[in-house]
Amino acid sequence: MTDHTTTPYLLPPMYDEFRAAARTVAEKELGPRAAEVDARGGFPHDNYATLTAAGLHAPGIPEEYGGDGVDALAAAIAVEEVARVCASSSTIQTSNKLGVVPLLLAGTEEQRRRYLPEVAAGEALMAYAISEREAGSDVAAMRCRAAADGDDWVLDGVKTWITSAGVAMYLIVFAVTDPDAGSRGISAFVVHADDSGIGYGEPERKMGLKGSVTREVYFDGCRIPGDRLLGERGRGLRVALGTLDHTRVSVGAQALGIAQGALDTAVGYVQERQQFGKAIADFQGVQFMLADMAMKVESARQMVYAAAARSCVAAPDLTYFGAAAKCLASDVAMAVTTDAVQLLGGYGYTQDFPAERMMRDAKITQIYEGTNQIQRIVMARKLLQTR
Amino acid sequence: MTLRIVVCVKYVPDATGDRHFAEDLTVDRDEADGLLSELDEYAVEQALRVKEAADDAEVTVLTVGPEDAVDALRKALSMGADKGIHVEDEDLHGTDALGTSLVLAKAVEKTGYDLVLCGMASTDGAMGVLPAMLAERLRVPQMTQLSEVAVDGGKVTGRRDSDTAGEQLEASLPAVVAVTDQSGEARYPSFKGIVAAKKKPVEEWDLAELDIDADEVGLEGAYSLVEDAAERPARTAGTIVTDEGEGAEQLAGPGHRGAGRLARCRRRCLACRGGRRLVPAHQPSRPDR
Numbered sequence: 001m002t003d004h005t006t007t008p009y010l011l012p013p014m015y016d017e018f019r020a021a022a023r024t025v026a027e028k029e030l031g032p033r034a035a036e037v038d039a040r041g042g043f044p045h046d047n048y049a050t051l052t053a054a055g056l057h058a059p060g061i062p063e064e065y066g067g068d069g070v071d072a073l074a075a076a077i078a079v080e081e082v083a084r085v086c087a088s089s090s091t092i093q094t095s096n097k098l099g100v101v102p103l104l105l106a107g108t109e110e111q112r113r114r115y116l117p118e119v120a121a122g123e124a125l126m127a128y129a130i131s132e133r134e135a136g137s138d139v140a141a142m143r144c145r146a147a148a149d150g151d152d153w154v155l156d157g158v159k160t161w162i163t164s165a166g167v168a169m170y171l172i173v174f175a176v177t178d179p180d181a182g183s184r185g186i187s188a189f190v191v192h193a194d195d196s197g198i199g200y201g202e203p204e205r206k207m208g209l210k211g212s213v214t215r216e217v218y219f220d221g222c223r224i225p226g227d228r229l230l231g232e233r234g235r236g237l238r239v240a241l242g243t244l245d246h247t248r249v250s251v252g253a254q255a256l257g258i259a260q261g262a263l264d265t266a267v268g269y270v271q272e273r274q275q276f277g278k279a280i281a282d283f284q285g286v287q288f289m290l291a292d293m294a295m296k297v298e299s300a301r302q303m304v305y306a307a308a309a310r311s312c313v314a315a316p317d318l319t320y321f322g323a324a325a326k327c328l329a330s331d332v333a334m335a336v337t338t339d340a341v342q343l344l345g346g347y348g349y350t351q352d353f354p355a356e357r358m359m360r361d362a363k364i365t366q367i368y369e370g371t372n373q374i375q376r377i378v379m380a381r382k383l384l385q386t387r
Numbered sequence: 388m389t390l391r392i393v394v395c396v397k398y399v400p401d402a403t404g405d406r407h408f409a410e411d412l413t414v415d416r417d418e419a420d421g422l423l424s425e426l427d428e429y430a431v432e433q434a435l436r437v438k439e440a441a442d443d444a445e446v447t448v449l450t451v452g453p454e455d456a457v458d459a460l461r462k463a464l465s466m467g468a469d470k471g472i473h474v475e476d477e478d479l480h481g482t483d484a485l486g487t488s489l490v491l492a493k494a495v496e497k498t499g500y501d502l503v504l505c506g507m508a509s510t511d512g513a514m515g516v517l518p519a520m521l522a523e524r525l526r527v528p529q530m531t532q533l534s535e536v537a538v539d540g541g542k543v544t545g546r547r548d549s550d551t552a553g554e555q556l557e558a559s560l561p562a563v564v565a566v567t568d569q570s571g572e573a574r575y576p577s578f579k580g581i582v583a584a585k586k587k588p589v590e591e592w593d594l595a596e597l598d599i600d601a602d603e604v605g606l607e608g609a610y611s612l613v614e615d616a617a618e619r620p621a622r623t624a625g626t627i628v629t630d631e632g633e634g635a636e637q638l639a640g641p642g643h644r645g646a647g648r649l650a651r652c653r654r655r656c657l658a659c660r661g662g663r664r665l666v667p668a669h670q671p672s673r674p675d676r
Contacts, residue, residue: 014581014582014585017461017465017576017581018578018581021465021575021576021577021578021581022578024575025575053574053575054575054577055577055578055579055580056577056578059578063579067579068577068578068579068582069579069582070578070579070582074578078578
């Protein structure tokens with residue numbers, strides 16, 4: 001007999017508790033500050049402190065390294081709930097994850113013990129430096145050099161669009177160690193913010209996510225000891241792509257949160273806004289828009305959670321699911337936030353309401369950690385591989 | 388010696404949702420979503436702070452309530468309490484404050500305690516009498532309405548702020564302490580706390596376990612009885628009265644004593660004089676109750 005009271009397709013109640021806990025913090029602390037965080041720009045130190053106090057700044061670090069030990073699904077819910085009220089603040093979580101995953105995937109036990117407890121305690125923020133001005137989607141075209149010098153490595157080059165640069169204490173940096181080896185000539189390193197020869201560009205003036213800081217990172221004869229090599233020499237790209245499989249779930253969760261926040265904003269507004277003598281929610285044209293938005297948001301959620309589940313167990317199809325979740329959720333975020341602005345009408349276009357901020361914040365989720373065009377290439381490759 | 392702290396917490400209907408009485412005029416707990424009473428979160432927080440300041444302490448959260456009341460315990464355990472006790476018995480339905488204090492006293496005695504912490508009142512019944520009743524039943528000192536709590540060497544000290552004075556109080560342990568919402572923001576449960584709470588023990592006790600007869604509690608054993616309850620009437624839109632000389636009469640009705648008072652008000656009240664001019668269409672707010 002089929003048991004009609006449980007099904008594996010519904011989340012166990014503990015995830016509701018995770019969501020409730022994260023939502024309480026988000027709504028009580030982060031939501032009320034979101035407009036100000038966006039307006040003033042720069043890294044929101046107050047929200048980093050809030051997230052740290054609530055244990056939400058770096059969800060998913062294993063317990064043996066001082067973390068909460070929750071799985072990727074719980075971590076995705078944490079990101080989703082923070083992004084729902086303040087996408088900028090959720091970059092603290094995604095930025096940390098970009099630092100944590102390479103250490104878990106490729107780090108030695110010593111390296112993990114060196115860095116992860118500090119991140120888990122909120123003492124150190126992490127950043128991930130892979131893109132360059134001329135090497136975005138074509139990541140293997142990077143020029144940043146790491147030259148062996150005795151036991152040390154010396155880094156020279158420029159990394160671009162680095163989230164949390166200047167605030168992060170540790171950066172995972174990808175650099176060319178063997179110029180003739182092509183994509184197998186790239187290696188990963190851990191660089192400390194206080195290493196000599198590291199500098200930062202002016203904060204980028206961005207369209208959205210204004211409450212996160214994005215800068216170039218300059219390496220000018222930046223000397224680091226040999227034990228900072230992360231994973232094997234020449235296997236950096238593998239670390240980078242392996243990391244993105246997991247962290248795209250986080251970007252998907254971030255996009256999902258933004259979309260849900262926009263939907264909630266719109267649902268609230270249309271019931272209050274009176275035109276032609278009644279709430280605009282009474283108009284079927286508005287209702288159809290809302291239904292479409294909600295349907296898209298829930299589809300994105302299912303995709304993101306399915307990808308998160310594959311991240312938990314490092315499933316062989318994680319690459320496909322990570323790409324699909326990030327791509328779908330970010331496209332949904334863009335569509336739903338745009339519709340939310342539309343539903344709020346003239347008010348939606350002003351900064352007195354959160355919809356326009358959400359629309360600006362949504363855009364980057366279609367771009368970073370691989371543009372959605374790249375995601376589609378990743379998916380298509382997986383599809384065609386099986387033939 | 389382990390400092391044994393017991394926090395009494397209540398599972399209450401969510402005040403942001405729809406709350407109703409059941410047919411027997413008890414709070415309808417089936418229809419509304421419940422949660423840990425917000426005022427009790429302060430007591431849990433103070434217990435955790437006392438524990439953190441102590442060398443060796445254990446925090447037990449205790450609740451009396453229906454099956455779902457275990458959610459209130461889970462929340463407190465997620466915040467950091469060590470174990471829970473859930474007293475549940477169908478004969479408890481309709482128990483009043485006196486009866487509840489009896490159950491709590493028996494449970495507190497059974498589990499053993501040095502310090503009992505309570506919130507200042509529940510957010511549903513809001514009687515605020517339970518800490519005092521509990522202390523009486525336990526025959527230990529009580530300090531209520533505290534905004535600060537500290538435990539040191541067999542004593543509990545605290546501060547009580549009233550409208551006219553701030554008192555510094557001290558009691559020997561064991562004691563019952565109730566804290567206000569000024570005692571310090573309650574922490575949020577962390578994911579780590581939520582995971583840890585799953586492994587923390589929650590004991591289930593019924594009345595027999597506490598040696599309490601069914602007729603001492605429940606609706607039958609209650610000293611007070613709710614005879615009737617009516618929903619607060621919905622607020623109606625106010626009527627705007629434009630004063631063109633007879634506004635007072637319009638408000639209070641012709642010949643009503645109040646009419647004269649309102650008329651005088653029109654010339655003398657601060658609202659008019661503060662602006663150094665007579666407001667031609669002054670509209671005193673209409674008392675709606």
